[in-house]
Amino acid sequence: MASYFRGYSPSASMPSSTAGASFSSIHIPSFLDVSSPTTTWLCTTGAVLVSLLVLEQAVYRQKKQHLPGDKWTIPLIGKFADSMKPTMEGYMKQWNSGALSAISVFNIFIVMASSNEFSRKILNSPTHAEPCLVYSAKQVLQPDNWVFLTGKVHVEYRRVLNTLFTRKALSLYTGIQDAIARKHLSQWLTDAVSDPSPKEIMMTARNLNMETSLRVFCGNHIPDEATVEISEKYWFITQALELVNFPLALPGTKIYNAIKARKIAHAWLELAAKNSKIAMAQGAEPECMLDEWVRLLADPAYKGRKDFSDREMALVVFSFLFASQDAMSSGLIYGFQHLADHPDILAKIRDEQDGVRAGDVEKPMTVEMLEQMPYLMAFVKESMRVKPPVTMVPYKTIKPFPITNDYTVPANSMVIPSFYNSLHDASVFPDPDSLIPERWLDPNSSANANPKNYLVFGAGPHRCIGVEYAMMNMALVLANASVLMNWEHEITPESDKVQIIATLFPKDGCRLKFTPRHA
């Protein structure tokens, strides 16, 4: 063995060009020279990197323990690729892998809860977990937005905002909602005359929702150009709502574009708050949500805070836009699709409309009229059960959260209550994938006996503040559409597939052909 090496010793015969040269004179690239500072640096860096990668795996496995989920996480990025292009099939696989399961994205440890018990436990444990929304939300909503408040401060702030959704306030909004819905539906019909082929309603329904929201919230305190501009730019915000996004707001990134869009919207909303205060100070009657809020603040009987700056009001209104635009659009688009695919249900809705409106299809909708439409409301509820706009809400643990006897979610993890399995639980909703509004009309049905399963609007201290308004708006638009127009669904191979853009949408954008009902 020794002789073998000896044959390759530096003193062995060398090609003539190097023979006789000393070993030290042979050029060795610095990165191979163990004595060079570069090599030392490279070795150290390599060792540190390897240690970090090993540590990353060890930490992941230590946090995950026995939960279902990958045994190893992809270094640094984890399941980032999956979170960029989420699919229903992927989520279902995850939800069905266990009532609790683990993943990691960019070293954020995530526990997904898919059962009703665990999802509700997370939503109702404010001392252990609080909403964190998606990663980009803080940058888009701004860190001092009220939606990031927690605990007692959140409860108190929300108490003031609840007054914007009372029955009296909702009655003020229905007139605006009705007028805007009719304006848009009429435009849809006009557009269908010039081109009668089926069209995706993805963007047209979003525009309807956006103008409705802006006019309900801001009335005429912003010009028409503002509603158009906000509507157009808002798509950038929707696109930035991925579960985990590229963290830096560098030019060209989705978050950068979303922040730019928010700045435009925020400037208009601040102007609306200012104009509302001026109008109300001049003795105008409340015509929108901001007016109602300003009136309330000036009421001598009011016991809450009175110092809401224009900026703070704009932040609140923006939070409502942020929370409602995608969810309402998803709910409405599936509402149209479900009715087109179930003419029997649409016929029952029309019968109910005829009864309440006494044949007058031009009669503006009121809260009282909506209260006389139980079948329509049951349909809206059922449509969102079958295709819940929001399938999950990210929360984060603020301290170790002993969610079961044998598993504690570590502090600073994401915990994601998911709603889909609760809403499709066959023991509560027999034939769970079928659209059956009647299940909500029988007071003794298992659906009505288990309200805890209806998680479409979440649960606990952060349950959707706009639930009644949202239900009412969807019902109002569909009621008006049902009496004013017919629509046919062009069914494509993608119609029943779901795409996730923050909320759920039919993958083909829902292609409908509209014609007037009473031509």
Ligand code: HEM
């Ligand atoms: C179909 C429409 C809607 C759906 C499906 C929906 C669903 C949800 C869900 C699942 C949550 C999270 C609840 C939780 O963490 O437990 C939520 C929160 C919220 N929603 Fe909605 N929402 C809708 C419409 C609206 C509308 C129209 C508004 C306002 C006008 C609104 C305002 C909010 C706000 C402000 C929160 C946060 C509440 C808090 O943290 O206290 N949402 N919504």
